[in-house]
Amino acid sequence: MSHTAHIRSHRKPRRSASTIAMRAGVAGGVLSTLAVAGAAGSASAAEPVTQTLELPTLTADLSAQVAQSADATQQAAANYELRAERDAALSKAAKQAKSDLADAKKKAEAKKRAEAARKAAAERAASRSAERATLSASTTSGGGSTASTSASASTSAGASTSTSTATGSAASVIAFVKAQVGDAYVSGGTGPNSWDCSGLVQAAFKQVGVSLPRVSQDQSTAGTQVSLSNLQPGDILYWGGAGSAYHVGVYVGDGMFVGAQNPSTGVVERPLSYDPPTGAVRVL
Template sequence: MSLTAHIPSHRKPRRSAPKSALRAGVAGGVLSTIAVAGAAGPAQAEPVTQTIEMPTLTSGLSTAVAASAEATQQVALDLETQAQEDAAATSAAKAATKAKAEAVRKAEAKAKAEAAAKAKAEAALRASRSEARTTLSTSSTSSTSGSTAVASYSSSATGSAASVVAFVQAQVGDAYVSGGTGPNSWDCSGLVQAAFRTVGVDLPRVSQAQSTAGTQVSLSNLQPGDILYWGGAGSAYHVGVYVGGGQFVGAQNPSTGVVLRPLSYDPPSGAVRVL
């Protein structure tokens, strides 16, 4: 056995063959590529003379954008128009409500005014009648044709005649209106006809016919409820009702209205008795 057999060797270990071959191949490939590139460099370069046109995309896009903008504008216009129509409708509704309220207010005011006027007229009429009755009662008491008051000579009438007398006396103070048949205005024949209608007697409407509607009686033999007439029988121009005590009630004329007067005030031409 050699004495140096156990002495370690100081030689570097050999590289493995595969790794060395790999490194040599890579280096060779790189150098070959450089060499080929250098050889083909400037001599093979040629200027590009062909222009490739890309398809135009902007025309269709512009049309779409324009259409979208137009649609947006139309929508905005439609919204604005709708808003204006809504505002106009709201304004019209408010105006209509206000007008209706004003009309109702005016109607109520008119109704109140008419009611007040009617009440005033009725109060004036009642006062007028009361005054007329007071005056007539006084005049009948002091009259030279008889000192019996209306209340006392009215009581002498009975039955239907008393009803006729009471009716005409109640109208004293009413207005005279040509063609009037009541209830608050009369002409002479309208008053007489209405008085007799209360007891179921239907007299003709005009004074000429009323002057021949019953039995002719003497003015010296009058009874309450007899019809007095002025003018000829059948051609009378005025009528009234005898109420007793030398008094009569008649719708005389527009200036006096319905009055109670003594026979001496305007002596009648004749009389007829219906009841």
């Protein structure tokens, strides 16, 4: 290679004046554009911005899900209502069963009381029959003179009581007990429509101001003991021993008495011969 050969220079070539001018013009245009954009931005910033939100459009799958959820809710409500109806029915049935049980218990208790009253009446009747048999045997064993005396006493009693007439408080007592004839006999009854024997006697004397004990045993010793041959209207008759009597009634004159006898007869008026008393007391 020749020493005089041309070697390329690494210096950059000088820019021409036209190139420099063109670049300056471009820069100026860019600056102008930025200025205009800045002014427009400022102006836009002063104005309110309205933003529109678009709601998502329901798709077919979403609509199906909504419908399915509504059906499930409706079914749940129907199931709840059905359970409520069943619970109400069960509660009503339980109340009805409880009421039926209470009624059955009441009927059973009433039946038991009636049976007890029937048995008590039967026992009293049996006791009276036994006492009559004992008295009859005693009279028979006493001989003719005793029987004659007894008959004479009965005749005297019949004569003395057949002509007696009640007055004053005795008349009021008799009117009261006669007014109750036909009422029911109930053990422990004290009126106004059902009685036991001592309840009727106590009520009869209470309305004339005489206070008597409640039970037959005590009423048989409440006054002065009187002979059956010397009865007066208003005397209290008793069956059994004095202080241990099991039945009482009121002598109403003319050989008759009124008493609450038993559940089968109720309150009745009967002759003394129907059920001869053991003794009598006088409180008026």
